[in-house]
Amino acid sequence: MNDFCSENWERKIQSFLHQPTQGVKREVQDHIRICPACKSALDEHLGIRKVLKVLPDEEPGEEFDRRLSRRIQFIKQERNRPVFRYFEVFNIFFTIIIGVMIVVLFFLFSRMAESIEKKKDKQDPPKQEVILPD
Ligand SMILES: [Zn+2]
Secondary structure (H helix, E strand, O other): OOOOOOHHHHHHHHHHHHOOOHHHHHHHHHHHHHOHHHHHHHHHHHHHHHHHHHOOOHHHHHHHHHHHHHHHHHHHHHHHOHHHHHHHHHHHHHHHHHHHHHHHHHHHHHHHHHHHHHHHHHHOOOOOOOOOOO
16 A cells, blocks of 8 residues: 555645635545545544644643743853853954954055055156157
């Protein structure tokens, strides 16, 4: 026996479970009569739904919240540890220093380019054209 039917039917059953409409219901009913793979898939889905309905969701929800808040608390504590605090401060200073260095380097570079330009002007006076006598 095949465990899978066609992808087309799997998708159709998924969409039927998501949004059960009369037309699709008829199609699915007719199909699962002849297709054991789809029937067992559908039974499984409906079984899971039934179980989810039966289970009360308050209990796991509270437990989940508790665990989540504990986790958040833990992360906060971690962040308050000196290493992390200093790391943040270090990051800020590092960013500022790098920024200042880029500005200074750019300034120095432009000054250097200017002085090179001036030196060139001094060293090579404009060449005079040699005028040959006729
Ligand atoms: Zn099928």
